[in-house]
Amino acid sequence: MTIRLVNDLVAPLAVVTVDLTSETVAPDWNEPLAYVVAGGGYLSALMGWGGDFAKNVGIASFPWAAKKIYERARGLGTVTQKSVQLKRPVSKVITRSYQPEFEQAAAY
DSSP states (O other), X not given: OOOOIIIIIIHHHHHHHHHHHHHHHXXXXXXXXHHHHHHHHHHHHHHTOSHHHHHHHHHHHXXXXXXXXXXXXXXOOOOOHHHHHHTSOOOOOOOOOSSGXXXXXXXO
C-alpha cells in the first residue's frame, strides 16, 4: 500500500487550508464551510464524483465539522467581532428623576 500524493496528502492539506484561511479572513463563514466541505466530500464520494480525493476531503473535514456541531450544541457558536462588542459591560447611568416619587428608582 503506497501513499498517493494527491489523494492522501493534498486532500487533507486542502481542508486545513480552507479552515485556517476562512478562520482568519472570514470568521463568519468558517462554520458553514465546515459543513459544506464535509458534506460535499461525502456526498460527491457517494455519487461517484471525485474518486478517492473527494472521499479523503470528506474524511479530513469530518473532525472540523464535528467540532463546529459540538460548539453549536454547547451554545458557544462562533465568536465574531459583533458578539464581542455585545459582551462589553454596561456602565451604570444615574439620572435625576423629575418626579419625586421615582427618585429612589432612578438611583438603581
